[in-house]
Amino acid sequence: MAVSKQMAVGVVVAACLGLLVGGIIGHLGTKGVTKEEEAMVSTMQRLTGGDWDENDEINKRIVDLVDADNIRKEHKELTAKPHLAGTDRDDYLAEMIQKRFKAAGFDTSDLVPYDVLLSFPDPSNPNLITLEDAAGTVIFTSKYKEVPLEKDDADPDFIHAFNAYAPAGDVQTDIGTGLVYVNYGREEDFEKLAELGVSVTGAILIARYGKIFRGNKLLHAQQRGAKGLIIFSDPMDVALNGTAPEDVYPNSWWLPGSGMQRGTTFMGDGDPLTPGWPSTEHAYRLKEEEADLPTIPCQPIGYDDAKVILEKMGGRVAPEGWRGGLKNVAYNLGPELIGDYKLRLVTHNYIKRQRSFNVISTVKGSVEPDRYVLIGNHRDAWGYGASDPSSGTAQLIETARVVGVLLGQGWRPRRTLVFCSWGAEEYGLIGSTEWVEEHLTKLQQRAVVYINADTCTRGTMFELKGSPLTWQAITRLTKLMPAVKQEGSLYREWMEYHEYWNRTEPKISTLGSGSDYAPFAFYAGIPSLMMTFTTDKRKYDVFFPYYHTGYETFYMLDKIVDPGFRITQGCSRIVGLALRYFADSHLLPFHLPQLPLTMKESLEGVKKDYHETLLSIYPKFSLLEEAVDDLTDAAQLFDATLKERVKDMDPVTLRAVNDQVMKIEQLFLLPAGLPGRPESRHAVFAPSQFNNYAAAGFPGLLDLLYKIDTLQGQERADREEAIKKHISQLTILMHAAAKFLKDLHLI
Structure with missing residues (x-):
């Protein structure tokens, strides 16, 4: 049986640290043991124990514990009445979700209010x-x-x-x-x-x-x-x-x-x-x-x-x-x-300042409590919100219940879990954006990944979008859980869908805007992903028709879209496995080489339409291509040598290596944001300026190139200068990221 790189690393780390712990225990056995020394042994044992791959039984329990009947019950309550942001019903649901998190045994569960501008008819x-x-x-x-x-x-x-x-x-x-x-x-x-x-x-x-x-x-x-x-x-x-x-x-x-x-x-x-x-x-x-x-x-x-x-x-x-x-x-x-x-x-219509709540709840990590694995879904809806967001909210509540059961059975995650129920998302990602703005420095230092589960269920086909760092990890998890429509694994079901288009692997894309991952990914540079079940495009290439209407009801989901709630159950299962994978793995399960490879593909897309224009404006454009190549080489070298390097790693070094990967996307943030868009700071992956829903690679460059051939005189000259400046910025960012992957003692 093939052994993954993460599994091999976990075994090596556990073995090395096990020798260290054994040595400490042997030494302490020759003399009296103080409380301080007992604490040292306990700490070392926690550092060595329970890697994600070593206790597969927990993963099986996660899959088995997710209960479709529980999800249906919660969904019916969530969709019983309209719950627009800033209304009494939305506040009621915030308090209900807080109670669910407390009942699960979470360490903290807080209502976090913000006073924001909303709009009403x-x-x-x-x-x-x-x-x-x-x-x-x-x-x-x-x-x-x-x-x-x-x-x-x-x-x-x-x-x-x-x-x-x-x-x-x-x-x-x-x-x-x-x-x-x-x-x-x-x-x-x-x-x-x-x-x-x-x-x-x-x-x-x-x-x-x-x-x-x-x-x-x-x-x-x-x-x-x-x-x-x-x-x-x-x-x-x-x-x-x-x-x-x-x-x-x-x-x-x-x-x-x-x-x-x-x-x-x-x-x-x-x-x-x-x-x-x-x-x-x-x-x-x-x-x-x-x-x-x-x-x-x-x-x-x-x-x-x-x-x-x-x-x-x-x-x-x-x-x-x-x-x-x-x-x-x-x-x-x-x-x-x-x-x-x-x-x-x-x-x-009128506008009004109104209070809106986030619900923020935590399960403290046992080894690295200052490293956060976050999961979020918004709560507010334009009406009953059966798919958007209540399929995701019901999943969030059920996933929290499963975590609570595991806590009661003695499991505790290595890293801290943060469950987030966002307010006022529908108005423009308000709750999540305000919270990220308030905690930006702490999140950039400590957040491992943000998992978004908005609209779990709007169709039958699994879809993954997110940071390329996360693609390999989630693909692996789909092989560990049942399909939602047939026998076999979710991966097999996912793969059969993409084989229809003669693909040899599932198609995964980067993120556009439109949900609460945006402030994490595009403003804070935190690896983010979204998992959902969407329309089967072999039948109809459409978004879900009842979106944001009065017909997005419990009846719609229960009788038409997801009878038996197997799809929403599948969403909770994949989310629960992802939480544990990122929370419990010694070596974070990010696949670093995929990041620059996706950048290269995006840059090729830009060149396809604008290569001659770019060279005529800025002959040094080729330096950006070389910088992306250098980053690709650095990422592949980092990944290839990791297995050997980890043999001699102490826990502190391992943690520093994890930080190199989880923080690398912060290297691509422009402090002032993309040209004309201060709220989007990620220079490589961010939404398109002309369609806020769509993903774009090198979005600032595409924005500046848009309609450039129609410009004349000073307007054309100003645009060309902006393009030169932006290409220079991108080149510098690529070099900085490549240097960031060097040995830790090197600047």
Whole structure:
């Protein structure tokens, strides 16, 4: 049987330290033993015992202890009522989760409050879109809540449809003109409209959800002089089997015509009033008008209402790829309205400072209590939040219960476990960002890894995204646990999925934004990962259709998406194994060579589109390529010699070697952040500027190269200087990382 490098290292370390302990005990046996000497022996025994590979029985117990019925019970309670951030129900759930962690026997469990700026619709004055005829008669009014289709769908506290942080406003078109269809609202969509001679300045725009973050859609509209934006979910994206009642919820996971996707439009992370600083009691706060919030109204609607509006639009027919799935709708671009109609968009949103809680709970490590393995999931939802986030929250509670059982049976992790239930994630990762900002120095010194488990269950196929350092470790764990749909291992199930595309191994990617790993990964440089079960793209290449709508219910998950809760059970199992792997391994199970290899692949992607441009702007670009190669060589040498070096390692040296790997991504942080983006400091892996959801390699470089061929004069010269500066920074960072991997005594 093959022995992994981590296993071999653990055995060698244990053997060497065992000899040391044996020598101490033998020496002490020749004379009286003091309490101080007993403590020394106890410490050495803890340093040598219980490596992750040496007690496989604990891993089997983790898998066996995770109970699908427990998860279902917790999920039903979590989704019983809407729990928007800052509401009484959200506070109730925070206290409930704290009680669960305490009941599990955790050493600490605290409610951590932050006073943050949130956004709400007026519950007595809903946001509406209307159509009026030439006589001023209202012939159409949009819905502001979903039509209840199951007995538990209609809760009086369910939030009206709105887009958070979009302001209150009252805008309207002229009679017969002033409405433009902009497809998905991407940069390329606006460029196509300009090419076709369709102006959006002064118009109300209508876009379909998908492809990019909704905040980018609103920003693009605002930048081009539009006065309002309507966003709808198109059947082509959310109802591919048809829109008849038998084809949508409650009979399937596809979205009915009144489903409306709520969500934030804020382009930053954290409290909008305290960028870069925690929103604690004494924090300095910006004025609201300084917070860079959206300035034009925006409102989501369902596709039933969108059909009524689009049917009234004239102008030229949209390009082929712009036409969605609404039957008998031409998808005209506008701005003309067929007939003497006028469209009006009225929103009554308001912003308010509100308290929101994180729940932070710890299990103290037995050997390295100052090294943290963190797991987190947000708690707040736009409604019932069955998938997002409650499938992850139910998993978090069950994983905590399993840890508690193991603690009761005598196990205690080598390193400290930190369980985090984040508040106000949906508004812009607020709870996690404020906490990371408050504890940044401590986390950068002590955090081993952050595991995010937001939205455990939105489909059936396992998906891993994260720091390349973590890919090998999680892949190994998938071989140790059952599949969620069939016999065999999760790895076999995962691999069969990717064999469909003729891949020889599962595809794993780096992180975009959109969940609470962002402040850890992109701001603090802490290795982070996210595990989820997502849509089977062999059938439908779509996001989960009921996302952020009133149909994201317990019924949806229990009856349609995850009957029996086997998928969510699988999520808890893989998370529990990952926690123990990173918490109990003597040598941290990071695979260092994968990091520069992924960087090389990303840099090749940049070169594919911009190599000649880069060389013409900065002939020293080749030095960056050489620096990445040097880092690759240094990482491979570090990894290849580790087995030999560890034979002579004392515990202090082993700990220092672990620190070299767990802190290496901090070497890629730019103190001032990426160009124009201070909240994203990771220069190699961070979200795209033009789609906050998407991952990007060397994102600052891609941002600076975007549309560079359209620039002229001083604007072009300034951009080229910025590119030279950024390439220089990247080259220096690569060299610093390579030096960081040298022998510990070398600077």
